[in-house]
Amino acid sequence: MGFDEELRRRAAAEGDGVPESFSNRVRETLDNLPSRPSRRGTWRHLLGAGLAAAVAVTVALPNTSAAMAETLSALPVVGELFRAVTFRTYAVEEGKNHVSIDVPQILDETGSTGAEAINDQVETYTDQLIAEFESEAQADGYFNLDVTWEVVTNTEKWFTLRISTDRVMASGNHQEQHYHIDAATGEQKTLSDLFPADYDYVTVISDELKTQMAQRMADNPGEAYWLEGINELGTWYFDAIDPEQDFYFNGDGKIVIPFDKYEVGPGSTGSPEFTLENPDLYEHILYQP
Amino acid sequence: MEEIKWFTAQVQACEPAMYRLAMSILTNGDDAADAAQETICIAYEKLHTLRRRDRFKPWILRILTNECYAILRQRQRFLESDALPEPEAPALSEEHQDLWQAVCDLSEQLRSVVVLYYYEGFSAREIGSILRISEANVKTRLSRARKRLRELLEG
Structure with a gap:
């Protein structure tokens, strides 16, 4: 038996190994879900x-x-x-x-x-x-x-x-x-379909968004975003997009990421939108309008 | 089948995989349960975005990975890296603990690929999709993990 097969056999022999505390939490979470998904x-x-x-x-x-x-x-x-x-x-x-x-x-x-x-x-x-x-x-x-x-x-x-x-x-x-x-x-x-499976679009897009947010704050003191290091705005900060983040294409075929109010900044920031410009994204993109 | 019943059955079938993956990243039972809870809520809300129902398992594990790293980032902001807890072995029958103990001795980067490859049977490509790293990177990590596991298990 090869070493890979040996490891698989041992892994299977270990059973699920899930402690009761974890199973209980999963069950409680499932029991408390609403009858239909709500956003x-x-x-x-x-x-x-x-x-x-x-x-x-x-x-x-x-x-x-x-x-x-x-x-x-x-x-x-x-x-x-x-x-x-x-x-x-x-x-x-x-x-x-x-x-x-x-x-x-x-x-x-x-x-x-x-x-x-x-x-x-x-x-x-x-x-x-x-x-x-x-x-x-x-x-x-x-x-x-x-x-x-x-x-x-x-x-x-x-x-x-x-x-x-x-x-x-x-x-x-x-x-x-x-x-x-x-x-x-x-x-x-959806967003994940736009790129090859081996392309880390989440990091590429997230990095550009954080750069654009920082630039907007530097340009306009009235515009604030929850970024790491902006301590007065609370403990949560925007670090990465959801892999299925909402988006649309603008008239130039560029990806636009719209955020809802309060999603990445205080109410005073409103519902900001960011047009993605990183050429690397468009070199990997699988679909364009 | 009613949507919530289908969802519940899928999550329960994925529970061991969710536990091991969360533990491989977070090495702490309470944090793993927190990540699972948040993952289940997010997955239920985003269920309408899952286009292929037969891909539920990799889909929810990808959400779980995101949640684990979010918890890890939060934790690292409050703790010095040397204060991080040591990997905690899950409750397993004693005679079979040796592989998991060896897995817990690997670095975090290697643990998650080992769990997905050896325990869950995913391909390198699927693992890359779940962990959002390249397939080549998965293979590199697997190779390093295999070498280290051989040292740990075979002495």
């Missing part, structure tokens, strides 16, 4: 608002009959391979509460997996927003929520749909999420 970043401020009680809700569902046809025809056709339309609108106007959610749907004649997956994800997201509002809204609350969409990129190579969520409570908050389709295959793509 922590999205819900953080909504849940903190303490809204509840009865609100008159009107739901417009123009996805049947003439209303749907009118909705479809009123919207611009945004491309040849893929296009997006407002499929449903959810609206509430009651006292101080205002909610308007436009639910888009991507249409493509080929029935691609990417369009179907994104439509499901968008619907799950907007359903969660609506369910949360209905369970949390208070008659005396001040609730202002707008969800809109736009097509950011639509070429023969690439399609990107942006969902923007704006809410005003104690302070305004703007959040974005981008959904991408490789038009050649119809598959949904």
Whole structure:
């Protein structure tokens, strides 16, 4: 038996070796998950608002009959391979509460997996927003929520749909999420798909972002980022992007990383965006719009 | 199957791998449990981004790796490097402790690749993807680990 096989045999013979304390923590964490995934970043401020009680809700569902046809025809056709339309609108106007959610749907004649997956994800997201509002809204609350969409990129190579969520409570908050389709295959793509598996894009992008953040702070004293060494801003600091960090391509084909408010800096910094310029990234990139 | 039931079953199947990988990086049971807890929450929230359900295990181990290094960075900001705790061996039956004990004697860089290669059966390419290092780097580390393990186990 070779040494490699011997090591594998010994490893298998050791069993799982997981102590009870670790298993208990895993089980407790699983037991406390909500029944459906919610996006922590999205819900953080909504849940903190303490809204509840009865609100008159009107739901417009123009996805049947003439209303749907009118909705479809009123919207611009945004491309040849893929296009997006407002499929449903959810609206509430009651006292101080205002909610308007436009639910888009991507249409493509080929029935691609990417369009179907994104439509499901968008619907799950907007359903969660609506369910949360209905369970949390208070008659005396001040609730202002707008969800809109736009097509950011639509070429023969690439399609990107942006969902923007704006809410005003104690302070305004703007959040974005981008959904991408490789038009050649119809598959949904995320940031990790843009680069070869052996390319450390997380470090390359993170390093450039930290450099740009430091430069912006040097150029503008009013703009602050949570970077290592900026002690007065708390213990957490931005060190690396999520491997599936949100992004989109700008008109020049450059990757833009948008951050939600409070994601990398205090509220005064707003929702910053960074255009990545490092040539090394674009030498390794597998897809471009 | 309901989403949460599917997710729970997947995490439970990955529990031994999560434990060993977290221990190989953090060498501390409490920190490993913290990393696992955070990883499970992040994975559940990001489940919609997992495109291939059959790739759940490498996907969650990649998230776990990120969380372990985040904890490691936090820890190193408060402790001098020589104050870091020594590797802590997991509870295993005594007759089989020798390999894990030997693994714990390796450096952190070697421990994680050994766990993923010998205990979890991942390829060098898959390990590179999980640890976000190149395949060549994985092979170099494996070669060094193999040599060191031979010294430790065969004397």
